[in-house]
Amino acid sequence: MKKASMKKMLAAVLGLIMVITIMAGCGGSKKSDGPAQSPPETSTSAPGGNDKDTASTISGEIKYNFWGDASQLEAINRQIEQFKEKYPNINVIANASDWGTYWEKLRTESAGGQAPDTFAMSTTAYLPYFAELGFLKDVGELDAKDDSFDIGIYNPAAIQLCSYNGKVVALPQDMNVIVMAYNVDLFEKAGVEPPNEDWTWDDLLKAAQLLTLDANGNNALSPNFDKNNIVQWGIANLSDYLDGFVDPMCYSNGGSAYTDDGRSNILAEGTVKSFRFLHDLIWKYHVAPDFDVVGGSWFSNDLFAQGKCAISCLPSYWLFSYAGGEDKVPINFEAFELPKGDTGKRYNAVQSKAICIYEGTKNVEAAWEFVKFIAGKEMAGKVAASGSGMSAIDEINQTIFMSDAPGTEATKKVMLKAYDNPCPVPKIIGIGDLNWLVGNDYLNMIIMRDPEFKMETLEALDKQVNAMIEQLKP
Amino acid sequence: MMQIAKAKKIFNKVLLYMLLCFLASVYILPFLQIIGNSLKTYWETQEVPPKLFPKVPQWNNYMDIWVKMELPLLRWFMNTVFTTSMIVLGIVISCSYIAYGFSRFNGKGKNFWFSAIMCTMFIPIFAKIIPVYIIYGKLGFIDNFLALIVEPFFGSAVYMFLFRQFILTIPRDLDEAALIDGAGYLKIFAKIIMPMLKPAVAAVSILAFVAAWGDYFTPMIFLRTSTKFTISVGLAFINSTVTSGRSNAHWLAAVTVLTSIPSLIIFFSAQKYFIGGLTVGAIKG
Numbered sequence: 001m002k003k004a005s006m007k008k009m010l011a012a013v014l015g016l017i018m019v020i021t022i023m024a025g026c027g028g029s030k031k032s033d034g035p036a037q038s039p040p041e042t043s044t045s046a047p048g049g050n051d052k053d054t055a056s057t058i059s060g061e062i063k064y065n066f067w068g069d070a071s072q073l074e075a076i077n078r079q080i081e082q083f084k085e086k087y088p089n090i091n092v093i094a095n096a097s098d099w100g101t102y103w104e105k106l107r108t109e110s111a112g113g114q115a116p117d118t119f120a121m122s123t124t125a126y127l128p129y130f131a132e133l134g135f136l137k138d139v140g141e142l143d144a145k146d147d148s149f150d151i152g153i154y155n156p157a158a159i160q161l162c163s164y165n166g167k168v169v170a171l172p173q174d175m176n177v178i179v180m181a182y183n184v185d186l187f188e189k190a191g192v193e194p195p196n197e198d199w200t201w202d203d204l205l206k207a208a209q210l211l212t213l214d215a216n217g218n219n220a221l222s223p224n225f226d227k228n229n230i231v232q233w234g235i236a237n238l239s240d241y242l243d244g245f246v247d248p249m250c251y252s253n254g255g256s257a258y259t260d261d262g263r264s265n266i267l268a269e270g271t272v273k274s275f276r277f278l279h280d281l282i283w284k285y286h287v288a289p290d291f292d293v294v295g296g297s298w299f300s301n302d303l304f305a306q307g308k309c310a311i312s313c314l315p316s317y318w319l320f321s322y323a324g325g326e327d328k329v330p331i332n333f334e335a336f337e338l339p340k341g342d343t344g345k346r347y348n349a350v351q352s353k354a355i356c357i358y359e360g361t362k363n364v365e366a367a368w369e370f371v372k373f374i375a376g377k378e379m380a381g382k383v384a385a386s387g388s389g390m391s392a393i394d395e396i397n398q399t400i401f402m403s404d405a406p407g408t409e410a411t412k413k414v415m416l417k418a419y420d421n422p423c424p425v426p427k428i429i430g431i432g433d434l435n436w437l438v439g440n441d442y443l444n445m446i447i448m449r450d451p452e453f454k455m456e457t458l459e460a461l462d463k464q465v466n467a468m469i470e471q472l473k474p
Numbered sequence: 475m476m477q478i479a480k481a482k483k484i485f486n487k488v489l490l491y492m493l494l495c496f497l498a499s500v501y502i503l504p505f506l507q508i509i510g511n512s513l514k515t516y517w518e519t520q521e522v523p524p525k526l527f528p529k530v531p532q533w534n535n536y537m538d539i540w541v542k543m544e545l546p547l548l549r550w551f552m553n554t555v556f557t558t559s560m561i562v563l564g565i566v567i568s569c570s571y572i573a574y575g576f577s578r579f580n581g582k583g584k585n586f587w588f589s590a591i592m593c594t595m596f597i598p599i600f601a602k603i604i605p606v607y608i609i610y611g612k613l614g615f616i617d618n619f620l621a622l623i624v625e626p627f628f629g630s631a632v633y634m635f636l637f638r639q640f641i642l643t644i645p646r647d648l649d650e651a652a653l654i655d656g657a658g659y660l661k662i663f664a665k666i667i668m669p670m671l672k673p674a675v676a677a678v679s680i681l682a683f684v685a686a687w688g689d690y691f692t693p694m695i696f697l698r699t700s701t702k703f704t705i706s707v708g709l710a711f712i713n714s715t716v717t718s719g720r721s722n723a724h725w726l727a728a729v730t731v732l733t734s735i736p737s738l739i740i741f742f743s744a745q746k747y748f749i750g751g752l753t754v755g756a757i758k759g
Contacts, residue, residue, distance in 0.1 A: 065698070070545050070711065073700065095698045098710045108695050112607035114616055116698075293523075302520040327516075 059089035060363040062370060064355075066094070066120035067102040072388075079382075083373050090366045103432065110135045110358075117361040118371055121170050123161035123352045124243055124425050125432030129472070130356070131164035132429045137357035140168035142368050149372050157422060158392035161352040164427060170354035171375035174317070174389035177418035178244040178349040181314035181322075181411075183307060184332040186211055186232070190219070190310075195336035201249070201277060204311070204339050208234025208287035211310035220287050227286040234287035236300035236312035239278045239448045242439035243431075244349045245313050245338075248423040250274040252341025257438055257465075262428045264465035266438070266458055270342065275443070279453045291444055305329040315351075316415045320387030324406030335411040337418050347423040352392060390415060430472030437468060505734075511727035512536070519723040535728045543712065543725055546701050550708040551733070554687060557622045557704060561686040562679050564626030565633050569678065570671060572629050573637030574663050578649065595631040599691060610696065621696035622689075626682075633678045640674035641667060676744050684737055705733045 066076065073096040080092045095116070097105060103126060109115040115135060121127050130136050143151050151159060151168060158172035180195070187194050192210050195203075212220040212234035219225065220234065238245040247257045255270025265271055281288040289309075294300045304312035305322070307330065314322070314335055322329045340346045355374050357367045373379065380391040385404035391397050402412055428434065442461045447453070507526060511519050512535055514528040540547060576588055607616075615621040644667060652662045668675075690706040697703055703711065712726050 063698070070543065070700075093699070095700055096711070097694075097707075101694050101707065101710050105695055105698075108603055108607050111604045112611050112616075114607070114611045306517055306520060330517075 055087050055369075056089060058087060058365050058369055060366045061091040061093065062118060062361070062363055062366050063116035064092055064094045064118045064370065064374075065102070065106070065116040066096055067099045068096045069098075070096075072096060075386075075388075079374065079379055083370060086373070087366075087369055090369065092370055106130075113360060115358040115360065117363060117367045118355055118357055118374075120173070121354045121356045122432065123170065123172070123354050124349075125435065127162070127170065127354070128164055128427045128429045128431060131167075131169045135359050136164075136169035137359050137361070137364070137367075138167045138169060139171055139357060139368070139371065142357075142364070143168070146368070146372075153377065153395075154392045155394055155419075157350060157419070158352050161350075161425065162354045170356040171371055172352045172354050172392035173375050174380070174383055175350060175352045175392040175419075176316040176389050177415050178248075178313055178315045178351070179335045179337055179414055179418050181304070181312055181333045181335050183304065183310045184334055186307070186310045194334070195339075199336070199339040201252075201339050201341060204235070205277075205281070205285065205287070208281070208311060209285060210234070212285075212287040220285060225286075230286065230289075231308070233289050233303060233309040234311065235281060236304050236309050237282060237288040237291060237294060237448070238300065238313050239282075239288075240291075240439040240444035241313065242435045242443065243351070243425075244315065246274065246278065246439065246443065248338050248347040248349050249277075249341065251347040251423050252338065252343055252345055254341070254343050256424070258426045258428060258431075258434075260424075260426065262426060262469060264462045264469070266462040266465060272455075272458060273342070275447060275458065276453055278443075279448060282448060283451045283453075291449055304333075305331065307331045314411075317387075317389040319405055319407045319411075322407070323411075324387045328406070333411075334408060335414040337414060337421065346421050348418040348421050350419060350422040350425075353389065428469060428472075430468070433472070434465060434468060438465060508727045508730050511724060512731045514724050514727075516722070516724050519727070532724070535724050536732070539725050539728050539732075543722070545708065545712065547708070547729065549701050550703050550705050553619070553702060554704040554706075554733075555736075557619055557693070558683055558686040560619075560623040561626045562682045564623060564628075565630055565682045566675055566679060568627050568629040569633040570637045570668065570675070571663065573634050573641055574667055576634070577638045577641040578646070578659075591629075591631050591634065603695060607695065616696060617698040617702065618696075619702070622692055630682075633682060636678055636681075637671065637674055640671060644670050680740060680744055683740055687737055705729075709733070 064076070064080075066072075068076075073094060076094045076096070080094060083092060084090070102120075106115065106119060110130065110133070121130065121136075127136075140151070143149055151171065154172055155175055158175045159168060161175075162168055162170040162172050182195055184194070187207075190211050192207050195207070209220040211232065212225075212230060213232040214226040215229045215231050216224070216226065220227075240246075242257060250256050250268075250271045253270035253274050255268040255272070255274060256265045257271065259265045278288075282290045289300065289303065294303065300309070301312050303309040314333075321327070322333070338346050338348050355371050357364065357371055361367050375392075377393060377396065380393050381396050381400045383389050384391045384396050384401040387406040390401055390405075397416055402409070402416075405412060438461065442457070442464075446457055447461075450457070507524070510525070510527040513531040513533065514535075515532055518525070518528050539545075576584065610616055610621050613620075615624070648666050648670075649662050652666055657665070688706055689704070690710070693704040693707045694710070697707065700708075700711065709726060709729060712722055712729060
């Protein structure tokens with residue numbers, strides 16, 4: 001009996017698995033199973049200067065991969081539908097992954113000769129790597145042969161970010177800045193003057209001290225301040241955000257993470273001073289939470305969004321999340337540029353997300369049309385209006401971004417002005433991985449978690465960065 | 475004297491249970507935290523210091539992950555069920571058969587080949603991923619479940635070793651008796667060895683199930699289309715903090731709780747086989 005019931009149970013389980021596997025194998029998604037190519041049912045308007053005949057003769061299926069979340073995949077698929085109205089015979093299949101997965105996958109796919117036809121590219125983190133290995137098509141050459149398009153519409157700084165060894169290897173989809181933000185209400189409540197044009201890092205420290213409060217309401221300058229019972233922080237801990245925050249600070253103090261010729265500059269005076277300053281914010285002045293409290297700068301930003309921290313960083317592509325829609329942050333904030341350093345200058349990170357064509361693509365024509373469309377004025381305007389990013393086209397920033405993007409006018413003006421003080425971006429192969437090593441592995445895990453600031457740790461980091469730079473050279 | 479001995483026994487038992495409760499709480503605390511987070515609002519998940527449970531449980535999170543997130547969660551779940559089932563099936567069939575060969579037959583170079591297979595245990599997936607990707611690319615396995623399920627049908631050193639150790643405890647007399655009666659080796663394997671391998675099959679199935687269910691790297695590399703993702707890759711997709719500046723920690727926790735339920739059911743319903751299967755081979759060896 002027992003044997004019979006065991007057999008029945010096994011049969012039931014196997015049957016259930018069979019049903020589920022049949023259901024999993026059936027059906028498909030509109031997004032993954034692209035519709036078969038078919039001739040246009042209605043006439044299409046001439047796209048971007050190409051005549052109607054050319055648009056309908058270009059055909060094929062191309063893949064587009066990018067990093068993002070589900071809502072962005074949805075937005076891209078809507079853009080693809082618009083693209084299909086102009087190019088009915090080009091079928092585009094878009095796929096999205098999270099940031100970490102995306103780069104791991106892209107490296108493997110490129111090395112395996114299976115990279116997607118077009119893909120998104122971080123110009124500051126990974127463009128040199130993929131360009132050096134020859135995976136990116138020279139779009140400057142394609143532009144030169146195409147009378148309907150002119151890369152001159154883009155901000156020269158964006159084209160510079162998209163270039164490698166004198167060749168333009170990507171078209172910029174956006175050009176974003178990383179500025180800082182402060183909680184207006186917390187500043188008013190504490191009676192602290194808001195940040196201004198002349199702010200230095202010392203001014204930021206003074207404000208942070210007045211805005212860091214313990215459970216009894218004492219600020220960090222008070223003799224009764226209880227550093228073990230802090231309920232409101234003056235500034236978020238941004239120490240692991242190397243390219244967005246730490247390196248611009250280093251530059252303002254006359255240092256930098258890397259030299260112009262691609263070596264470590266960790267031990268330069270201005271760099272050491274900046275690291276020490278960030279360390280002191282946590283351990284000496286107690287105005288920033290340490291990483292055992294928040295785990296990393298991204299979580300530190302959440303403290304700011306909840307109103308438990310007075311100052312943090314603000315990438316311009318977070319405007320839609322912070323200031324737009326139902327889930328906008330429940331605080332009143334304004335932006336300001338990074339403070340001035342010892343050099344008397346300030347620097348803000350300027351980053352561009354670009355779109356590339358894989359060198360090994362079998363459909364260059366279709367890929368080029370899609371890339372022009374995604375990076376073109378029309379799409380750039382939509383991105384800017386939504387608050388998902390600023391445009392690499394100045395005209396769109398001056399008009400659509402200023403009028404339609406979420407956020408206050410003052411905040412958007414600060415973001416536009418931040419373009420005037422861009423932090424230099426070294427073209428080092430593997431800089432994305434280097435930034436992770438310096439920011440996450442060392443600044444987060446070692447330097448900022450140790451109450452004592454040790455030069456030996458910086459010296460070890462310096463050696464490791466140089467070793468890694470050598471290792472990453474092809 | 476007897477009372478002292480009894481008191482000592484009770485004291486030792488209380489001490490043992492206190493230690494076990496402490497260890498159990500250490501292991502269960504992260505899971506409780508995830509359950510707690512799945513019932514919080516987004517802002518409650520970001521509180522510092524973190525609290526274990528919410529003020530007011532947000533049961534609607536379990537509805538919102540289906541309605542508001544607009545992600546193919548059911549599809550991901552079914553993909554994971556399919557790939558995991560096929561992987562477990564492939565491993566059980568191939569590894570039991572290979573182990574039968576290594577435990578019952580002698581031949582030239584047997585020890586060498588056994589050692590060579592064992593050595594493959596020490597090659598990390600990251601070391602071989604690019605050549606494997608190239609091969610799979612040529613075979614058309616990219617963005618296809620075949621990239622996940624074909625390899626298990628060709629064996630796995632760890633599970634093959636487990637099966638081999640178990641088969642060694644089965645007396646050879648049974649094989650010889652069946653041989654005398656005219657049974658072939660395949661029949662001996664199917665009719666005599668396999669029925670006696672139930673504990674090992676259960677143990678290997680559970681281990682393979684848990685490994686396959688939670689595998690992130692292989693599906694991440696080989697699957698492109700978001701509707702083909704498995705749950706583990708889908709979870710990473712949900713948590714795209716970099717682009718939006720906001721993690722969906724409460725929804726992520728809800729999906730995590732739901733997706734860990736199958737593993738828990740499988741383990742708790744078959745744990746006696748799991749423990750029996752792992753230990754018999756070890757003791758009698």
